[in-house]
Amino acid sequence: MAKALECPWCRSENLHHMEVLVYARPKEDGPSYRHFVSAVSPAVSFPSKLDGEALSENPSPRRSAVSVNFFCEMCPGLSRLDIWQHKGETHIAMRRTGRDDTLRELEAFACPPF
Numbered sequence: 881m882a883k884a885l886e887c888p889w890c891r892s893e894n895l896h897h898m899e900v901l902v903y904a905r906p907k908e909d910g911p912s913y914r915h916f917v918s919a920v921s922p923a924v925s926f927p928s929k930l931d932g933e934a935l936s937e938n939p940s941p942r943r944s945a946v947s948v949n950f951f952c953e954m955c956p957g958l959s960r961l962d963i964w965q966h967k968g969e970t971h972i973a974m975r976r977t978g979r980d981d982t983l984r985e986l987e988a989f990a991c992p993p994f
């Protein structure tokens with residue numbers, strides 16, 4: 881059964897995904913790497929190793945995770961869907977990450993009609 885995600889700022893279901901972040905940790909408690917894929921351009925990044933404060937970016941403190949960043953069509957809220965592994969379970973959560981009034985204009989510019 882599918883259910884539409886809601887904006888955690890205004891509860892609208894009109895969310896647009898901007899990018900997908902994959903946090904790979906080959907060994908539990910080992911080094912964490914981030915892969916970046918844009919949803920509005922063909923850009924795909926090489927894996928970058930997370931060190932220092934950047935390590936806390938991985939939603940999983942010890943294992944792997946996937947995050948999807950969204951902007952909302954109805955408000956300037958930015959949000960993130962996190963899916964992460966923790967103690968043999970898979971957890972999912974939607975959270976607020978910030979606000980940006982310019983993204984809806986950028987999205988319209990980045991995705992011309994075909």
Ligand SMILES: [Zn+2]
Nearest residue numbers: 887890952955
């Ligand atoms: Zn919203």
